[in-house]
Amino acid sequence: MSTAASARAADLRAGDAKAAPLGAPKTAAGKVAVWADERTGIAKGASVMLKKVFPDHWSFMLGEVAMYSMIICLLTGVFLTFWFVPSMGEVAYQGSYLPLKGITMSEAYSSTLAISFDVRGGLLIRQIHHWAALMFVVSLSVHMFRVFFTGAFRKPREINWVIGTILSMLALIEGFAGYSLPDDLLSGTGIRAAEGFMRSIPIVGSWVSYIVFGGAFPGEAIIPRLYSVHILLLPAILVGLFAAHLILVMVHKHTQYPGPGRTENNVVGFPLMPVYTAKAGGFFFLVFGLLTLISALVTINPIWAYGPYDPSPVTAGSQPDWYMGFADGALRLLPGALEFEIFGFTLSLNVFLGAILLIPVMYTITGAYPFIERWVTGDNREHHLLDRPRNAPTRTALGVAAITAYIILFLAAGNDIMAIRLQMSINDITEALRVLFFVAPVLAFWVTKRICLSLQRHDRDTVLHGRESGTLVRTAEGKYYEVHEDLDPYTRWKLVSFESPAPIAIGSGKDANGVSSKAAKKERRRAKLSRFYFKDRVEPVTPAELAAAHHHGEHEAIEAPSAAPQAVKRAKQD
Amino acid sequence: MSDKGLPATFENPGLPPHIHRAADDDPRAAKRAERQVAALFTLSIIGTLGFIVSYFAVPNDTTVFIPFIGKTILLNILLGVTLAVSLLGIGFGAVHWAKTLMSDEEVIEERHPIASSDEDRAKAVGILNAGAEQAQLKRRPILKATGATAMGLFALPLGVQLAGSMGNPTKALEESKETIWDVPEGGKPIRLVRDVERTPIKASDVAIGSVFHILPETIKDSKHVLADKAKAAVLLMRLHPSSFANDSLGEKAKSWGYEGIVAYSKICTHVGCPVGLYEQQTHHLLCPCHQSTFDVTRDCNVIFGPAKRALPQLKITVDDEGYLVAPQGFAEPVGPSYWERKK
Incomplete structure (x- = not known):
């Protein structure tokens, strides 16, 4: 190689080195990284990706x-x-x-x-x-x-x-x-x-x-x-x-x-x-x-x-296998009476409904749910903070009802096993499950919704009256009361930071001129669904309510809601 | 704001103060965590080595008794457990490392609205419109029409090829009606043979209360044994003639049988599982797949479960030598219902 050529090669290398801010890589890994980055520019994307923040919760592992x-x-x-x-x-x-x-x-x-x-x-x-x-x-x-x-x-x-x-x-x-x-x-x-x-x-x-x-x-x-x-x-x-x-x-x-420090924007x-x-x-x-x-x-x-x-x-x-159990169960529950003759043709709904239609229908409803809920709430905002299930009672109840129906079908796939193990008539079990398929989801809906509302009320109680500390105090007059500890703002925030939308008012199904119109009727349907969703609701505690509760409790100085984080001891006489 | 000057809702108090872990403050705790992680990684290495040793050293057919599990193949247990140790060692080590030694101070990242800004949208629309303009989409509608039609149709040949060549559905209707019990015009009645042994069966071999799994003798000439069996499998039972119901169904069942011996298609009229469970006391046939129950004394009509139709009966009699034969095939298609079943 001539001297001139190698000098030119050296020039090129020198120019390259100037462009690289870290200088020539020294380690083997560094060399590979530089090689790859020069061909893919991967460092730009990697630095964004590697910094990406993921919130921690066991349920995110599912x-x-x-x-x-x-x-x-x-x-x-x-x-x-x-x-x-x-x-x-x-x-x-x-x-x-x-x-x-x-x-x-x-x-x-x-x-x-x-x-x-x-x-x-x-x-x-x-x-x-x-x-x-x-x-x-x-x-x-x-x-x-x-x-x-x-x-x-x-x-x-x-x-x-x-x-x-x-x-x-x-x-x-x-x-x-x-x-x-x-x-x-x-x-x-x-x-x-x-x-x-x-x-x-x-x-x-x-x-x-x-x-x-x-x-x-x-x-x-x-x-x-x-x-x-x-x-x-x-x-x-x-x-x-x-x-x-x-x-x-x-x-x-x-x-x-939701929790302290967590917002829709972070x-x-x-x-x-x-x-x-x-x-x-x-x-x-x-x-x-x-x-x-x-x-x-x-x-x-x-x-x-x-x-x-x-x-x-x-x-x-x-x-x-277990995941096909619900469809198999549906087949066991659908009665033979659902097979018809139409104009000499055979329509076997007892099979078709459970074996062919069930799965796509179930998944279509599932897939459509977000759009249905959005139509009912009319909520067009982005949501990055999750709901605690209790704070969306109707949704939670609907979910539990759907799971209940699924479980009934799943159990039906084992009607023969149940009959043998429980020494019961398979006919009785099948008949019972047929009824339960319609009844159990309704019951599950009602019970779940009530549980959610109770939990919400319990949250309100905890915020308003503090946590039961387990300490009993006897006053000079001989009265007993349990010391309630005020929640610290971090714990309290988790219990008060939710929305409880009110149902939309039901219209008459007629437009402003008193003429019934399609749009107005649609709006009326929407209002009815909104009522179904939100008529039973528990609102989060407001600072004013908390202040009133403190006042009512006849105790020491009332702390402002955004006061110092240390727990304020407070007694509530019962 | 309410009257008292309180805000309408509470304010987010922000992140709570970080609570240090033992390993954050105490170098000995940190060292201990380090040793635990290293031990878990070492365990993984041992598991990996154990797998390789087991793979080469343990024979394939050695069985071993393990409590709660029973007799099982030793190699499978050893390979599985060592591989599990190898994997779990890495898993627990990494998670323990993250939980004890890596920072557990939470980091805040800002979110930005998902939607693009109006400028970005306008820019994208602009580029699309300019592109359409350059491609002269609007000025040359014939290109738009023919291009869209061509795009809409191009997948059709592939679809036709696929659907057209998968199977020949034109035979579906006739073949659904045929079984290898069918006797050609003027042909000899077909003997009933035992399933598996394929030996013919005499009426005198069938005791009252017994049940036989039956195939037609013609199965020996079958070119598609499973397909033919799937339609021709028959269940043969003998009831005391007085056990049959005293109605037209019972009479029909009896008259299509021979001295209380009756033969029914074994293929369930629900979805086609073999109706294999015969309860001798009640004369009920039960399908193990979905529990359709058929009453043999009433021509195998459905008395419970998801099936609608009775099992088709095979008319039987005996030949000169006393063997059971079927002089004709089934009078209706066997197996699950389908749209054109009655046609």
Whole structure:
């Protein structure tokens, strides 16, 4: 190399070095970082991301559990694809599980046996996959409950609620598809029932069944097709929606519970680096570790005990995985009387309602809820502070009512097991559950709403009269009273910082000129719903009320509400 | 403000003062926390090593008895527990580190409204409009119309290919009515054979109160055994002739049977599970999937549960050698209801 050339190269390097503010990196990690940043500019984004603040609360971990369970499913699922053979071609079993030796079965079932008995560690991976899938649906559901009951779905997060709703529905279908793949007797009976479900669809049912199964049930197409849906189509959609879900969480910044220092305009918590990296990262390992431990110790879906699928035999107590239980229960409750003949055609509503309509209808209502509530309240503000469930009594009651209906359906899926265990008539249990499906949610609504209102009143009492200190004092005249301790402003803030909207006044359904108009009628409907939501309400304590309560209590000097934080001892004579 | 000069609502008191943890103030507590975290990480390393040793050292088929769990495969337990230790060690270590040694002073980040400012919106709309202008969208409506139509239609071929090639639904209606019990015009009656053994069965083999799982003899020639079985599976029971109900249903059941032996489709008319549970005392058939209950004495009509229709009966008799045979197939489609069932 000539001197001139190397001098020019040195010039270039010198120019580069001037542009880099930190100078040349010295450590290996530094060199990699600089290399990457020069090609991606990642430092700009990273410095924003790493500082991002997340509020701390145990209930915020539920979504994390769902996320990690999904990742664990993806990871273990990839392992399983290396040994699973998605084929309904028949083989005579020659593996190491002796009770099934020589029996004719599908390659899908035979390869699942191989994963369980002949691949070292295969059973562990299979069981982690199944347990993680169950955990995914559980945590996702409980996460949805948290979001619902705290009102986290309100503006600007409605889109994320809808995405979550779709994720939840797809998780059920993904689970059912995966559960069906081993082609064992139990899951095969599930597919058999699914074929019956498809046939119940009005007009196109038989065609749908023939298209999905590639001919008459069971054919040889369903397992390979479910495999494609289970490992490619649905995971791709799930991962895509999940990424959008997370991006929106970043954009919106996380919601937080109300409390001192927390406002609609800030987010109080810990930064991603280092606290959340350690906590959330560590939590992934905790979830993974716990699922692994369960998978090591508790057998799930022992397909070897069921035998290969055959349309003729069946076992008593046939049930799907838990998350399909409610739909199965609905099928058990819907009476045969719902099957009709119309112009010579058969309309099998006893199957169609529970097996085909229930899930999309349930999720449509769920997904629509934020929009319904927003229409009723007319509230167009952004909400970043969560509601304590008691402070939204009607919403909380509606949620509990919906969960109650779900639980009734879920219990119905075990009507045979209950009948055996409780020595009761299965007919009586089924009839009772049919009634309860309509009655229990109403009761649950009423009870929950009353509990919420009571808790709110209790909060008011606590604010107005302080906390019972447990100290009894005897006065000089011989009277006894319990010393009540005033709340400190931080504790008090949590109990008084909520909104209790009043219902909209109900109009006449007529416009200003006394003519009934569509718009006015709509407004009237809205007012009626608003009354349903807000007619029973408890308002937060105001400073004036607190002052009055102090005055009424006949004690020492009344503290101004924003006074010094130390607790003021105060006695209340009862 | 109220009369007394008090505000209408309380004021947010701001963040409460930070309370220090033991490890914040006491270097010995901090050191102890450090040792605990290091111990957890070390435990993880031991778990990882344990996994690798178990993987290579423990045979696949060794079983072991574990209290509360029962007899189980040793390798699965060892691999699972060691992997769990490896993962939990990292998890607990990291969380403990975060909780004891990393700062627990809360940080406040400001929020900004999600919506863009009016200027930003105007700018975006401006760019869109300018783009549409440049593309001459408004001036050339024919491009807009044909382009939109093309975009609307382009997925159609893919959809047609997919739906059209999945299966041949035109056969659905005829095949739903057929089973391998069907006897061609002038054909021989089909013998009933035991499911699994596939041996023919004599009327004298069927004692009162017994139940047999039955397939047609033709199953041996079947090219799609499972598909044929899924429609042809039959349950055969013998009742005392006096057990049948004294009405038209009972009479029909009896007349389609042979000396109290009756055969019914085993495929539930609800969603198609095999109706496998026969209660001898009550003569009830119960489907284990959704508990539809059928009364054999009344032509398997539904007496409880979600099914609507009776199980189809297979007409049976005996041949010259005394074996049970079906002279004809089912009179109606078997299995779950579907739209065109009656057509």
